[in-house]
Amino acid sequence: MFKSLHHVERDHRDTQHIRGLVTSKPTLATMSVRFSATSMKEVLAPEASEFDEWEPEGTATLGGPVTAIIPTWQALTTLDLSHNSICEIDESVKLIPKIEYLDLSHNGLRVVDNLQHLYNLVHLDLSYNKLSSLEGVHTKLGNVKTLNLAGNFLESLSGLHKLYSLVNVDLRDNRIEQLDEVKSIGSLPCLERLTLLNNPLSIIPDYRTKVLSQFGERASEICLDDVATTEKELDTVEVLKAIQKAKDVKSKLSNTEKKAGEDFRLPPAPCIRPGGSPPAAPASASLPQPILSNQGILGDE
Template sequence: PDLEMESVPFPEEVSERSVCVVGSELVENYTVYIIEVTDGDHRWTLKHRYSDFHDLHEKLAAEKKVDRRLLPPKKMLGKNSKSLVERRQKELELYLQTLLLQFPQATPTPLATFLHFHLYEINGITAALAEELFHKGEQLLQAGEVFSLCPLQLYAVSQQLRQAKPTCCNGDARTDLGHILDFTCRLRYLKVMSGTRGPVGTSNIQENSLLFDLSVFKSLLQIEISECNAQQIQGLSSLRSSLATLSIHNSTETMMSILVPEASEFSQWEAEGAEFGSPVTAVIPVWRNLTTLDMSHNRISTIDRSVKLIPKVEFLDLSHNQLSTVENLQHLYNLVHVDLSYNSLQVLEAAHTRMGNIKTLSLAGNQLDQLTGLTKLYSLVNLDLSHNQLAPVRNIGSLPCLEKLNLSSNPVCIIPDYRTKVLAQFGDRAAEVCLDGKATTEKELDTVEVLKAIQKAKEVKDRMSSNDKKVSSVTPNPSAGGRVRAATCPSQGNHVCIRLCRARGRRGSGF
């Protein structure tokens, strides 16, 4: 992990920092000053009235011995006049700039809070997080709850770990970075989610462009990442040995970029433990404990060979993507539940060769118009085919374990007696099948019995008709000497009778 962190292209620390009072506005009967703070490439604005400056100054004078004369005095007469406001604006700007120069390394907490460092500046963000975990970290770990962090917070932690600075910049032990590191080493459930698609708050910070490193999390069992960019996620591969559940949403166009981020570095790679004939440039470790992979709501168009690295996955959710084919799932021998709903699938050929012994399959919201590829998924218990283009539904009864079937919002649903015609395909199992979320009724079962009887009668009639055709095809030709063949016996198929007929034929012929 240490080598990996060194290779991450994080930008160098930029110490340039400035503050300007760029304007003012009148709110009710007092003036609010608009302040712009710049910290390297990041910039944000905030608003304060004069009384806020006064409160700040009182704290700094008491805690940091700041000269009380530094803050311009309060004016009562004409306090909202344009000339006074403009002069006050320049004086307050000079006051803030002087404070930043006075505390170049460790910004006092009252000043950091006043300038919203806890929302937008690296040291301020980590200090605020450290103090939160100082008070609640142990309780959160004991409760086993999911802990949420945004990319900006993770970026700040990753950046501060690379700075040649003390882990506690402002002298307050509660804000020491060690509280964060202790927490991240022991945390089991993490959620990473960008709060917004645009800039953060009043800043120019775009969260989906901030790199962050997950290798500080040593014990994660479950992680969910949403509204991020696959390229900004660093250190995910360090979780391969611990993670059981991985969820990624609205963050990637390929499975490869998440499961094998190293793939871009090696021209030819193979999964650990796999057999390979041709030379490879890298052997990639598998995700040893991953049993659940949820990559729904992305822009994935292909199930690529990166699935070779997740051999233990039982639950796979690729819904709400852009899949048009299903491939490579034959590498997942432990698959039980598969969700491919709301993709662009038009046909599934020989699905049993790709999915094996799965029990649950959702294909809702695709463009399927036939079931030919599904009829050998013999272990299926739950099948969702709603919102497709299915008109006739044939051979669905060949699935011996199926208990829940959803065909709603398909053209087939408008056929008269649609439910009983579908249920009848299951024969004696019709009562066990829940169709479209509704249990089979007694009335439907009665109708199914009638349909079964009609079908059986039709099959008998078809067999008799077939037999008649066979009989007529071997009727003796009168000009052939009148010899009778065994096939003309009305008890055709009875071997004893056939032998008798042959014996009679011999006697009649004089043998």
């Protein structure tokens, strides 16, 4: 049963109905399991529940206490696990090494983990989870081109600054307030599409041109919020860039003048401590002093 299956969809099914899918691991290319799973492991490695330690087939072990070798999903390239109750990306992802498209939207994920094992992953949907930080995410998503992070609790984008393959990123419905956050992705060389709708940032005056100006010379290549950049916006971007450049030059000159003033500052005057003696007066020539006696002043005989 299922041995030559290539595509399967399972919605609102008990996980016991999914166990039979493991026999189709050599051929199954697309799988969708929604509204039923509580973990990735129960979908990808149901047989692993019987063992304390396991490793994917073909993985070199280091002599640890491995009690089982579990076959990988050899042909699986598309996996939809959206609308489930999954709270973590567990190590069962090691069993889907050829996955290219992974949908984990509408779950309860708080951390992006273990995806560094998916070298072929190019499309990732993590929208409408509970993510609040992207720190270190570039070490796990090195080859991703399309990333959907809509509907999370993100305030900072600093973890995206090294995703050099990123072409399309959706960040709508988050908590991004500061324009400087966009600066962290403004230098990504391949980025073409950016969505920031329904963030606090998106209601500031001249929002579009201020965001586009963060991309410098590549502003014309960016499609912001599904709207192509207009010539009028590009003209405004050029003005903003000129103003910013003038500010940078002025700031640099101010810092140079300040440093020069510090270098030529006069040495401080000597300080007299409270209760100390004042500086001694210069010595003068001594004059003869009269000699006193009990009979008056004695003169020279």
